Amino acid sequence: MKTALRSAIDHAFLQADQALAARVPQRAWPWLERAHILTQRMPVLHTRSHWLMLRAGWQHGDYREVLGQAMRMPAALLFSRIWVPLGNTGRARVSALQPMPMSEQLHQLLD
Template sequence: MNSELRAAIEMAFQQAEQALAAKEPWRAYPWLENAHILSQRLPVLHVCSHWLMLRAGWQQRDYREMLGQTTRIMAALLFSKLWVPIGNTGRAKISAFLSMPVPKDLQRLLQGKHQ
């Protein structure tokens, strides 16, 4: 993984952690969605994005999000290296099998790295 990609993932996780520490999970989700897209082919970081989404769901008492993230954590552990739906934001309200367009700012970071 190149240093620019690593820095972008780390910044997304830091911003999300700060939002969760402030009990503002709605601020964490955009950062976590970006971290998810960037880390889909990196099992440990992929799982971390789902873990933090689970924590955000917990803070909101969003049971759908919590259940969805629990199953996605297991899938991320098992399938990150085999197949992922590129561009998927990782939220429970989105099908875990749906590929989505990758935002342009993230495309540059991913270009040739995971696809």
């Protein structure tokens, strides 16, 4: 894995973990979405992003998010290397199959 990509992933997970530890899930979401986009083709890290999204949903009391993430975790493990919708933020309120636009910075990290 490229150093810049790994550094960006680690930073996103660190920021999300800190927000969740502080019990401020709304601060974690942008970092979790970023981590999700960057790890979509890496089954274990992709699943970690969904696990942390599940925790954020739980902290926020958003049980739709919790249920959606619980269903996405096995799919992340099984399908990450086969096909992913690029740019998808991973939230339960968006289709798991919907590609989404990405920033130029994310494109560069993934190229």
